[in-house]
Amino acid sequence: MARLKELCKNKELFSKGHRACAGCGEALAVRQILLAAQEPVVTIMPTGCLEIFSSIYPESAWQVPMIHTAFETAASTASGVEAAYRFQKKMGRLKKDIKFIAFGGDGATYDIGFAALSGAIERRQRFLYVCTDNEAYMNTGIQRSSATPYGAHTTTSPAGTKVPGKRQHRKDIVEVAIAHNIAYAAQTTVALWNDLVTKVQKALATPGPSFLNVLVPCPLGWRYPSSETIRVSRLAADTCFWPIYEHQSGYKITYEPKTKLPIEEFLKPQGRFSHLFKDESGKKIIREIQDYIDEKWALLHKKQAAFPMPQAQV
């Protein structure tokens, strides 16, 4: 359990003055994660919002080493960096222990960089991969990704007169990571700062690859006022749209909402779902979303009951 009083004394490794939109969930997540990871870290990022708002030459928001290569290459570049580290350690050229964190958006992680991520986890490359998931390609202007939820409007899954937004459910990337026998995998969101910080520290302490999926609301792409990021993020957890859990040789739900809110509470403030509130067909889609969430939430409880995380790791 992290304490805010202590956390705020840590050195800011992601400095202010970057060019993110007001209310950007991704910038908050990166700042919090680096506050949690005070040991020597070296970071890797693919092309995307984060790269654009943090690294336009000759400026940089990074107070830690950072490398960016291409869009689909966070995990593969990290693999090379980590191999270089292992080589220099074994040859006695490097003394300090270094931890590696790769940050990728959902497009870079679920879609274009998926094979590279899978390969790196299978090879047991030792790094924490953080997916800052805002559920669409925001950097290019809000196109659907395989992380975009059912029913959402994006510019390539528009709410049209015939087709009301995205017709498929999102890919369950954390389960995919778990299927790799990954050392540690977890999901959280930026509003739950303590949960996020704790999971980052757990992941970094794990010998082997780890994966953390962080829901980072995007005011521009989700179409809500920029002051509402944390509230929207919390609603994602409280409606169980975004289950907050971890997996380390077993499942543990780390956040149980006191009252599980109806999904409308999460959908309503966001312009990307506004078409669902206009008529009966939209309401039908909302019911489908609710059913899907309920089913997934129940399934997660079943998994937790059947395969609980060993006490030593809780």
Place this chain on the structure above:
Amino acid sequence: MILAKTGNEAMAYAMRQINPDVVAAYPITPSTEIVQLFATYVNDGLVDTEFVPVESEHSAMAACIGSAASGCRTMTATASQGLALMHEMLFIAGGLRLPITVPIASRSLSSPLNIHCDHSDSFASRDSGWMQFFAETVQEGYDTLLQAVKIAEMASLPAIVSIDGFILSHCMERIDVLNDQDVRDWLGPYKPNYNLLNLEHPILIGPAALQDYYFEFKRSQIEGMRNALPVIKQVTQDFNQLSGRAYGIVEEYRCDDARAVILLMGSACGAGRAAVDKLRHEGKKVGMVKLRVFRPLPHGLLKKTLSGFKTIGVLDRVDAVNSYGGPLYTEITSLLYDAVEKPRVFSYVYGLGGKEFTPEDAEAVLRSVLTGKKEELVTYVGVR
């Protein structure tokens, strides 16, 4: 020491001697063996290398970039579709000025799928900011790979060393190898320009640079490629001292008093030499020019070498699909445009997809060059 080695074995042997810090690689015909042999060196403890058996060539080059940016001497090996899949990352390695060295067993690009030799793969990567060397023989491939590591590090540029797929990669040759210690002493330790893992001076590698800086970055990279030519010259001379084997950037074969010459790269130079010998025996004034270094293009040297001849046949083992002749041909005609004595230059495309290029084919080309007349823009040698 004299050994019998195929091209792939010789490249792997050189890599064992180089003992790179990191190798990230993926199998592909016809270069698979290089990676395969190297993996046995790793697992038998013959090298110190960290080996990363990645899940694609794209990831291989991304991992090589990560490793080289983290201060490690880094290599991979590939060919054809593999080099094509790396394409995006080649530009990034070039832009970051990382001296990654890559032996390739040159192979055609699909479709139709074909595993045999031509130069489509390396030519498609022409403008990616990599130096490109082409070897005529297995011996030259081995020697050039050793040179390329040193050149790459001195010039801060990545380098491709091509041996022709199957023709050299799978052909056994008697080669003279250096001893391990001589290679290691000659190369010395890698001194990177920058290192991501330097915690005392954290740096950002690979920023975005927009209208205000991008062009300046690129201009400096272009200058770096230009500056590589004297480095290549120096390292080639140093290597001569070490091994007793002399190489040029542009090499001439029986070109004294020649009127007509053919210009070639790679293994086909062997057929070229045989054809020149035959025609010389008949008293014809012919010769061959071999280009070893395609990037940086030694245009000053080429202009000096070529402008004295009456006619030149430029042989491309790749086509640019309805450009004004083969891609090497267009470069040669461009650089000769302002020559005082302009030779006539003819374009021949040969050997795509491993189509055999025999001494007889080379002879037919040479005879046609000698006539000084040619009707069609491009002659496709040996196509039915």
